[in-house]
Amino acid sequence: MPVAVKYAKPIQDEAVLLGQPNYKTALIREVLLMGNNQPVVFAHSVLPRASLRGAWNGLGRLGNKPLGATLFANPKVKRTALSYKKLTPNHALYKHATQHLAVKPNVQKPSCLWARRSIFSLNCANIMVTEVFLPQLLLEDLVQN
Numbered sequence: 001m002p003v004a005v006k007y008a009k010p011i012q013d014e015a016v017l018l019g020q021p022n023y024k025t026a027l028i029r030e031v032l033l034m035g036n037n038q039p040v041v042f043a044h045s046v047l048p049r050a051s052l053r054g055a056w057n058g059l060g061r062l063g064n065k066p067l068g069a070t071l072f073a074n075p076k077v078k079r080t081a082l083s084y085k086k087l088t089p090n091h092a093l094y095k096h097a098t099q100h101l102a103v104k105p106n107v108q109k110p111s112c113l114w115a116r117r118s119i120f121s122l123n124c125a126n127i128m129v130t131e132v133f134l135p136q137l138l139l140e141d142l143v144q145n
Contacts, residue, residue, distance in 0.1 A: 003029060003031050003062075005030075007025045009022065011093070014130075030043065030045075040134055042096065044093055044129075044130045045067055048126065048127075051125035053125070068129075071127070079119070080118045082117070088111075113133060115131060
């Protein structure tokens with residue numbers, strides 16, 4: 001999947017954590033990370049419009065360049081502690097992530113997915129990054145060990 005970028009309303013809990021009114025749109029960036037030609041992580045980033053100014057004014061134009069490389073390259077960027085969540089099929093990110101899974105006939109989608117998120121800050125500008133771990137990631141780990 002190429003990088004998908006669009007302006008949309010963040011999920012309710014994302015807007016709350018970013019201190020953004022839920023009626024405001026943000027730049028939503030979604031990327032499918034691959035391992036051995038299989039999707040292993042679905043990355044979902046929320047970049048409020050106010051955060052796309054100043055030091056981060058170029059983040060809206062990254063294209064296929066990795067967001068993480070930009071964030072971790074600047075030692076002034078602060079990262080909150082990671083928080084983890086079990087996503088069930090009714091969660092919006094579960095739905096977004098599983099639409100990229102190649103589900104075989106007679107095989108159901110997973111009953112849940114695990115995700116982690118954190119907020120990156122630079123000069124009072126905040127960006128939220130959520131990574132949803134897809135079932136293939138666990139399978140790859142089991143095969144290698």
